[in-house]
Each structure stands twice: as C-alpha cells, then as structure tokens.
Amino acid sequence: MKRISVIDLTDPKYRNDPHVIRSPPKGTPLEIADMSSHLSRQVNINYRRVVKPGFHAPSAKERMHFHESPIEEYYIVLEGKLKLLIDRKEVQLSSLQLLKVPSNTPHKCTGYFAPLAYIVFRAPMSTGAAKVYHE
Numbered sequence: 001m002k003r004i005s006v007i008d009l010t011d012p013k014y015r016n017d018p019h020v021i022r023s024p025p026k027g028t029p030l031e032i033a034d035m036s037s038h039l040s041r042q043v044n045i046n047y048r049r050v051v052k053p054g055f056h057a058p059s060a061k062e063r064m065h066f067h068e069s070p071i072e073e074y075y076i077v078l079e080g081k082l083k084l085l086i087d088r089k090e091v092q093l094s095s096l097q098l099l100k101v102p103s104n105t106p107h108k109c110t111g112y113f114a115p116l117a118y119i120v121f122r123a124p125m126s127t128g129a130a131k132v133y134h135e
Helices: none
Strands: 044-056 065-067 072-086 089-093 097-101 107-123 131-133
Touching: 065 107, 089 097
Parallel strands: none
Antiparallel strands: 044 107, 065 131, 072 089, 072 097, 072 107
C-alpha cells in the first residue's frame, strides 16, 4: 500500500522551516528517498517561506544558470513578491502568479519582498549535472 500524507503549510510548526516539501539532499540513496511520501523521482518540488518583513537580497550562492532540456521550472508565489532575472529581463511575481522558465533559459533570483511563500516545481527530475552556470 502506498503511503499518503498531507502537510498543512499553514501549521505554525512549519512556519520557520524553509523546506517542508523538498527534493532529497544530494547523495541520498534512492531507497531512503523512496520511504518519504513527499519525495519523487519524477519532479523536484521545493517550498520556501521567509517571514522577516522587507526587501531581501538573494544568497551570494545564487548565480545565473539554466537547466538543460527537457527540464522546465515553474515558480508559484503564494504570498509576497519574488524578483527574477530571466534571459536578461527583470520579472516580478506577486501573490498567486505563476512563471514558467523554459529549458535552456538563463535565470536567477534577484531579490524578494517578505513575508514571502513560494513553490518551485522542476520537471522532469533534475540533478546538479543538469544545472549549467551562465554568467
């Protein structure tokens, strides 16, 4: 029988946990990843929440990059505003907006306004090898 569970992202116990739903950490054996009902071999799903109000710059680790074909990435903002640079064009997403980043399209986060909550879907499943840095 398949294990099914639901995480309520409005539950206060998840308020400060930036990765309640996420892909398995690099190097996680598949047999361990398969034990979680929230991990998938077909799609990466990441949830991020920032509660400290105001404008925030991204981590210094954030660099312009793209995901090789056939990988596509989707950003869904649930609350707040997220700024991205997509193929040299600045895009700002607000609550309940979705953005598709096609394969081989250079992009990076340039900042955000919190409180912020967003989900990123990447499909099909990708690894670090499919992420190419592009400066």
